[in-house]
Amino acid sequence: MSATTQTQPDRYVGRFAPTPSGYLHFGSLVAALASYLDARAVGGSWLLRMEDLDPPREMPGAQQAIVETLERYGFAWDGAMLRQSERQAAYDAVIEQLLDAGLAYACTCSRKQLEAHPGPYPGFCRDARHDLQDAAIRLRVPQREYAFVDRVQGEVRQHLGREVGDFVIRRRDSLIAYQLAVVLDDAWQGVTDVVRGADLLDSTPRQLYLQELLGLPQPRYLHLPLIIQPDGHKLGKSYRSPPLQPHEASPLLLRALRALGQQPPTELDGAPPPLILAWAVQHWKAVRIPRTRTLAEAQLR
Template identity: 50%
Template sequence: MSLNTHYIGRFAPSPSGPLHFGSLVAALGSYLQAKSQQGRWLVRMEDLDPPREMPGAADDILHTLEAYGLEWDGPVLYQSQRHDVYQAQIDAWLHSGAAYYCRCTRKEIKAAGGYYPGTCRTRHHSAENSAVRLRVDTPITHFHDILHGRIEIPSALAQEDFIIHRRDGLYAYNLAVVLDDIAQGVTEVVRGADLIDPTGRQIGLYRQLGQPEVSYLHLPLAVTENGNKLSKQNHAPAIDKQNPNPVLIQAMTFLGMTPPADLADSSREAILRWGCQNWHVGRLPQATAITLAF
């Protein structure tokens, strides 16, 4: 089976802990969407925030993906190795006036109503003790999601000049993810519904950069009975590397598929082959969150 060079998808975890079931759902959904179209599936490690990272987590995540048969095409990209690319773009925008330095604190923004009102746009601050914000002159007020259709973005959020370089020196997620998706040739982003909100900003970045936009598919989140999404911060348990078949079946079922009862007894490769052959976006649950019973 030849690769479809026109479709490139990706899975981009942050190495803040081991892979849990919610992460597996995102990995599997993006993998099946790519492979069902004979496309390429890439893995990127979003290691932008060292204070939140767990030593050894990046390698552990890759070993877990391998244990589940989710083999990626091409080298793994690490955001920690791309700071010069992010800085070069920020410098270009600062030079052109498309970005500016901001010294507003979270407390001040909260007092102004919760959204940044553009306070520092004309203040000409220096880099010292400043974040960098991108001017939003043409807000993205809606976008099309492959599963959910037209998604409206709240006006105040859409109009907000957003941070692309944090005051603490870390590069912002929105900037890095778009520059990396462009660099990797990604054509479609399949990820969890918790990332719906920043999608408008990311589309705005594509337009600012004059680059073709990707399409978006936001999968339902796995949440606990109290409504919290499964996450490393909420101490979601790591998935079992030694016995992947039952968890793969569970993830496929979560994504609206109906694996036959005897599939769990097949090889891991056979399970994934069945998944690619039976994957269909139209069968995905329309909900943005699904409660898991453990």
Template identity: 50%
Template sequence: MDMPAPYRGRFAPSPTGALHFGSLVAAFGSWLAARRADGEWLVRVEDLDPPREVAGAAEAQLRALARFGFEADGAIWRQSQRGEAYRAALDRLLADGLAFECHCSRSELASEGGIHRQCIPGAHRPDPAIRLRVPDGCDIAFEDAVHGRIVQRVDREVGDFVLRRADGLWAYQLAVVVDDDAQGITDVVRGADLLDSTPRQILLQRTLALPTPRYLHLPLVVDDDGRKLSKSLAALPVDPADPLPALRAAWTVLGQDTAALGGIAGRDALLAAAIAAFDPARIPRGPVAMSAALQHA
């Protein structure tokens, strides 16, 4: 009987600014899940989109993670250095007829809600995108550790999705699948804003004959009216010089027992208590209001 692979999780921030509270929740949740399982926790910088990146942001985020007590169990990976691996996977898909060049523009797909099922006749552009050929009737189902059974009809709800963009940049869906496999990731713990992307990634894993990790999607942080925090507010940085208030607020977002961290003054002691008390079954499915989290900061 094959023994299950040791737990290996990861946190994958995008260097578009300082570490903000939503990213801290994802980092804390993924770190806690790995530590609770006596597993490894890796960090991968998702620097695939240079026009959106802020100079020095990746290094600042890594320094902030260290100040919060989150040290990676291995070398930091940077997706900007992984182009050859993405190219190899894309070439396999193209050679097998599972991916194709697409000359359609977004405006040409607008009448279909942006969902690509067949190319616009006569469309041509000098810089075509590359899309995955999604089969008709493609249902992808998986069990999320928080949200339960998720089913997506990928052909109708998403369509043929992009693997390499028209501007030559690698698409997130391809990069994350290739890197999760290369790093031996067994468990993906991340924000619920990526829940909708998971069926695409599972389809791509199956198409490339790669293993599928377990998934757990953490709650979103919203304002008091239930709206997802705006980009400007979500981008407000946390204070790594005073980590305890933000850690306590993130602990609340994760639905954990606030009494378990009561009266603890030091960062390392708080993190040790958090590992001992962390219960994934308490993580809420729905969004959490920022004001509720701050009450316990």
């Protein structure tokens, strides 16, 4: 399958979709800001979706803290926030359809068993016809290459059969996998443009396959460079990344703009978040985003 480009849709719908496994950090702010500006700069809608599909990993109070932090940093979204936990019936219905069509199957492989076979899933359960109880659900993938043109990273190609293998769409503990949920929710919410971190770049071909399989529209994609700490670790909720503080909103917004290749003037130093965001919307240029998968945090200070 050859790489394709998409024209700008008449109506832009973007979204920010945090996971409540912790508080927002600077890397989260960069992603939220880019998705917000990319939407608002063309008069589009910007949605907030809480990806709360993994209760064991959810931090108590994180959802409320995320919402409050976004508000204090000047962000305003369109409509009510969607929680993925409210969409369970929709996910289950699609999984049932895929099972009935023979496109998905039960997998009883343990993590320990698969550790001995690194790389693409070896297909142990593909034709085993296991009972669905206490089993994960995997989606059969074709021996095909999927490709797309990312607005920042350029052309991305991945052969699903050779590089990924059949992948999980429902875990053994019955929790829905990210790949399926994000595709169904983006389509259900009418999302036309996905702006997110480059850590999800390699997931996109799987999502393209799901979109094709389910007859869903393909959004445009823009994958942002990840912010890397001096020790080489990605900024994240699970690795000592300090949460965003309300009193740091203005300097961190300016720092995030610089991380995105934008050029805020010194006159904005100390300005309140609404003024910074208003300037940023008016002057947003996605073409200035660095074409790299990582940016060193130390360089942004």
